Amino acid sequence: MAKRKIISGNHAVAEAAIKAGCRFFAGYPITPSSEIAEKLSEVLPKYGGRFIQMEDELASMGAVIGASLTGAKVLTATSGPGFSLKQENLGFAIMAEIPVVVVNVQRGGPSTGLPTFTSQQDLMQARWGRHGDQEIIVLMPDSVQETYDLTIRAFNLAEKYRTPVILLSDEVISHMSEPVDIPDEVEIVDRAKPDVPPEEYYPFDSSKGLVPPLAPYGTGYRYHITGLNHDKTGFPSNDPEIVHNQMLRKLNKIRKNTDDIVEVEEFKLKGAKYAIFALGSVGRTAKQTVINLRKEGVPIGVFRPKTLWPFPEKEIIELGKKVEKIFVIELNYGQIIGEVERWVSKYTEVEWYGRATGRLIPPREIGAFIKEKIE
Amino acid sequence: MKTEIVKKYLRLDKMPTVWCPGCGHGIIMGSLLRALELRGRSKNDIALVSGIGCSSRTPGYVDVHTLHTTHGRAIAFATGIKMMKPDMSVIVVMGDGDCAAIGGNHFIHAARRNMDITAVVYNNGIYGMTGGQVSPTTPYDAFATTAPYGQMEPPFDIVELALGAGATYVARSSVHNVPKLDELIVKGIKNNGFSVIDVITPCPIAYGRRNKLTADPMKNMQWVKEVTVPRKKAEEMSEEELRGKWITGVFRDVEHVGLVNLYIELEEKLKRAKENKGEEA
Amino acid sequence: MRHEIQLVGKGGQGVRLASSILSRACGIYDGKNLVETHLYGAAARGGLSESELVISGEEIYYVKVQNPDFLVALSQDAYDEYGAAVKDDGMIIADEFYVKNYNAEDKRLAMFPLTRTALDVVGALIAVNVVTLGVLSALDPELSPESVRSAIKDLVAGKYLDKNLEAFDKGLELGESK
The missing domain is CATH 3.40.50.920 (Rossmann fold)
Structure with a gap:
């Protein structure tokens, strides 16, 4: 039996995150997204999860990537100006193929803009806010129920495709309250684990398909991750053929799966x-x-x-x-x-x-x- | 024996390093590896995180969990790792630009929240990888590609910064005193809180050549010896004599529960509260 | 049918809690669809506080109130700024204490001693929101007083509950007397 509740869009994100298995949140206060952080600061420790308010948006993006490498499902949430600051490490997560979910509650811009009012001005920033070529998954809910459902989907897609997923909400959806049916059971996807012993494991091994498994820290698999272009082992490479093939794989894992994602x-x-x-x-x-x-x-x-x-x-x-x-x-x-x-x-x-x-x-x-x- | 230790932790297939002849970074990495051995953790329980710069290439050569992140942000990534893997030894290596310029905010806040991370700062007073630009620890009057008339700003003292921000273990040494450096890094890793080891190291190519030291490794190493003064000796020196010197030694070594452990205590408290509530009902 | 209620007052009058109570009454106890939105501002106290509810047995598409069936005006600004948009056959419930300048010819307008009742019954200004809910529940056929009462029980803290229920009943009486 689903449970009917009246909650805001931001609280729906927090509840869905817990349901999806999120156990780490790092963030920085910003209107109109702060209720997500507030709720998770209260709820996460009750579920064995951890919350930290970092010193800035750059740090909170970095912290969730670090936590994701331990195998945890992670979330950060922000709005316009903070989303601009998150782009640096969001680019890193795309390059290093680290599953993270980022909520951007859109407000008026550019710059400080209209902090307490809605907009849809970050559609292109969500797509192209980082430098360099890349594909990105961005979901947009139109209700509190859909915010709940798409938050869970965002975690599942992040895990399935080993990539950042952005939930692009806006001030209206995030602050309004509606009845939501909270399902007892939802489909949960966990990232693929290595199927080979540590000595044969490569974190960017194209022979494992478009989405190579990512081994959690502390499980005996020691490897290197860098924001530099890299080969299958994760070590830097500027060999044109390796760069090209790794870039194509990273792009194609999204491009060739649009039927599943869209x-x-x-x-x-x-x-x-x-x-x-x-x-x-x-x-x-x-x-x-x-x-x-x-x-x-x-x-x-x-x-x-x-x-x-x-x-x-x-x-x-x-x-x-x-x-x-x-x-x-x-x-x-x-x-x-x-x-x-x-x-x-x-x-x-x-x-x-x-x-x-x-x-x-x-x-x-x-x-x-x-x-x-x-x- | 020492060579064996270094070999145990190195990814030998990644040699040689990117570091120039006469660079002190390899010496710091050697100390770090011996400290890991002395600390006695399994390689599977160690994460080594870096940002951007010459020093930040260290993780590539070390056979632990290694993460080479964005410029200045290593401590932020390390914080996420430590929060979710409290049993891991999390070590950050960074340059002076990484630590005190672009990453300054992360550095002081990790110190404030006493995050259980060890920060080893490879402090050569210059941006080496980008070709010799002035850094926040470039000595006053020194020359750099972006200070062609001499550095006009005073340098940051990373030790003072760490002390002021609340780090619980703060020390400085140099690549000229390797046994001491080994010892300080071990202590730093053992500390249950934020540890900073500021290491004065030469950059003959980007700094030495522009500052009358030439690229000669020996002259640069001699300079390191001259600009570092042990605490005890410094106490007897005048302010005038100490100008342009880096004082070495241990500046703070206190026990204070770090953030991760406080969080674990909170979780246990909440768990007990839930259990008690369950019994009552 | 789409039904729109707008509650407007100043920060500190409990407008937000009142709208949460109405949401719960309609959305949980009556099982209707509803959307509750607010006007946000940077000031935490004293500024304009506005809540909007769209209630319907059918799916609700557009989320904002356009022409309210009921407007509650707890301040002069609320009446001045929002009164005009109320439907011709709609109703403006205004507080006698704060709304002094109004068009007495306006057939939609109904003045009530909301603040005074809150002070008389509970001895606290903050109870004005629950008095208002009583009046509104009596006059708006879309609302069930019993559901609103249940929602008050859910959302008002224990030690204030009795006084709040008393204030709600007083509001119901006021509304029914019209």
Whole structure:
């Protein structure tokens, strides 16, 4: 029997993290994400887990990577300015292939911006905030329930693909409260352990597939990890062929598994002539807009990726082939529109509407925009 | 015997090191390996963490759990390891730039929270790997590629910094006094809290050549001897005489429960409270 | 049907607790869908405190209140800033003590001695939130007074509970008298 509870999005992250097996959190206070740290500081020691408030965002990102190497499932949470600071060691985790979950509760930016108000201005930072080529998994929830479910999924994907996963929430989703059904049992994925003795173990061994096992510290497997480009043993290498092959494996473990990673919600799209492309909290607004417009006879639905990155290329192309227009609505000044156009402009027209004033755009305003564009 | 110890802990297939002729880093690494042997832990129970720089290449050569992280952040990574593996000996090696410039915040906070980590600072007063830029411990008036008219800023005293921030074991030695260095590192690892061993070491190529020492290893080693003064001797010297010198010795060695152990105590307390509650119900 | 309630006051009037109680009453005891959101600010005390509840038997999409069915205004600012958006057939429950300037012609407006009742019954200003919940429960057919009472029992600490339940009952009486 699932247990029904009313909790905020931030508390849903904390509860789901515990459920997913998270036993270490390091963070730094920042609005609007601090409730995640507050809750876990109370709860973690009761589950044999450990919490530490570090001296800054850079350190908290480093600490979770160190803890993950011991085999623990780890979490850190932040918002805009802190997310900028986390990029350095997030890049390290991508390079060294360390499972970590990072929550970024989006607020208005750039810089200190609007600390207590929502935005969707970190869509591209989540994708490209670090230097260098990389793939990254980014999930975006549209409700407290989905925050709970996607937090668990974030841990599972991090473990399965030995990679950082970002849960990209926003101030509205993180602070609002809704009833949530807390399931008794959830699917839990643990990282692969070595199937060879220590002397035959290599932490970046491509012959073990796209995701080589990561041995926890203290289990007899001694190896080297570096942020430098490295060979299968983990030691630095600048041999072009080795660099190329390791880079390709790291990219392909995500690229070749997009079918497994990508999740999309389609709302009233069957037979629709138009579609709204929306993410996270805007997905809720988009659905209300669709309900309103359908009452007026407009055949429209919503396409909402729960997985923002890797981008649902295949799914959006399919949509582009079916509808006459896609309306991209976002709480910024034009970010994901570029990605949508990249995949569908060959097949359909794309219109954009958005702003980042800290508030959600109401359904009637979006409805008016759409009607103007289809008349 | 000493060679055998070094060989036991080295990844011999990774030799030679990246370090230049006359560099003191290999001497510090030798001391560290002997200290590990004296401490007597299994190689599987040791983590060696570093940031970026010449010194930070040390972990690559040592056959324990080794983690070569980002510039200045080694202590942060080490903190995560220690929190989840309290039984492991966690050692951080870092340069003076790593420790006192880009990683300064992590350094003072690890000291404040008495994190059970041993920090060995390879202090050569220069950014060697990037080609000889001025560092936070470059001596006053010394020359560097970014101090072509001489360093105008006073240097950071890493020992004073560690003491002020609350480290429970603080010592300084140099590569000129190796037996002492071995001893200090062992003590540091044994300390149940944050330990700092500041090691004065020469960089003939990036520092020596620009500061009238040439690249000659012997001249640079002589310089290390000249700029380091044991505590006892320093007590009899005037302020004028001590200008530009690094005082060596043990500056603090106290017992104080570190953060990890406090956390374990908390967990046990919560567990007992839960059990008691269960009995009542 | 989508039903919207907005509670607005100053920091320290217990607006947040009142909205948590309503959420629990509707979401747990009545088993309805609901979304509770707040306006956040940097000031921890004294500033505007705003809570929004959207309640529905169906799925709730848009999460913010647009045109409230009920507005509770515990301060002059609350009435001035939020009164206009209330539905034509909606209701504004305003506190006599803090809301002095209002349009007496406004059919939506109902004035109550919320603060005074809190002081009379409990002897503490903070109880104004529970008095208000009583009034609201009596007047809003979407709310079940019994569910709200159960939620108060869950969320109010033991030693304050009796006084709070008394304040709630007093609020119910006030509401029913309208």
